[in-house]
Amino acid sequence: MKLTQLATGLLLAGLMTGSALAADKIVIAHRGASGYLPEHTLPAKAMAYAQGADYLEQDLVMTKDDQLVVLHDHYLDRVTDVAERFPDRARKDGRYYAIDFTLAEIRSLKFTEGFEIENGKKVQVYPGRFRWANLTSAFTLSKRK
Numbered sequence: 001m002k003l004t005q006l007a008t009g010l011l012l013a014g015l016m017t018g019s020a021l022a023a024d025k026i027v028i029a030h031r032g033a034s035g036y037l038p039e040h041t042l043p044a045k046a047m048a049y050a051q052g053a054d055y056l057e058q059d060l061v062m063t064k065d066d067q068l069v070v071l072h073d074h075y076l077d078r079v080t081d082v083a084e085r086f087p088d089r090a091r092k093d094g095r096y097y098a099i100d101f102t103l104a105e106i107r108s109l110k111f112t113e114g115f116e117i118e119n120g121k122k123v124q125v126y127p128g129r130f131r132w133a134n135l136t137s138a139f140t141l142s143k144r145k
Contacts, residue, residue: 029053031072038079038111040070067103074098080109 032044033051045056061071075095076082082089082096085108090096098106 026054027052028055028057030057031059032056039072041111061098063098063103063106064100065102069098069103069106071098076101076106076109080106080111082109085109 029045029048029051031039032041033047033053034040034044037044037047040058048056058070059072060068061074063069071079073079075097077090077096082101086096086101086105089100091100
């Protein structure tokens with residue numbers, strides 16, 4: 001009997017502690033709702049807000065013309081079509097770094113959530129659907145909420 005009461009007491013204490021901790025949690029959306037939409041795009045940030053995120057955490061990278069863009073990596077080839085648009089601009093390591101491109105050049109790139117491989121080539125799943133966000137546009141969106 002004592003063992004049953006002890007087990008029940010521990011179970012109830014655990015449940016009460018768990019619900020108290022859950023009430024104190026803060027949700028921070030790193031890169032917006034990047035599990036659903038391309039990271040750091042304005043739609044990804046809007047979706048994170050709609051899903052109830054308390055804060056948006058943004059990564060910043062400097063461009064060649066000293067502008068800040070919201071980007072997780074300091075290179076562009078993981079989430080853009082930079083290799084197709086500027087094939088001669090890769091560094092010796094094969095990467096395309098944001099610091100080597102102007103804001104206008106970066107804005108001209110297609111930004112994607114990832115690439116599908118078709119016939120050995122990278123193909124965007126939703127080509128041209130998402131645009132790049134610079135820091136100013138991200139702040140403007142944040143102020144609107």
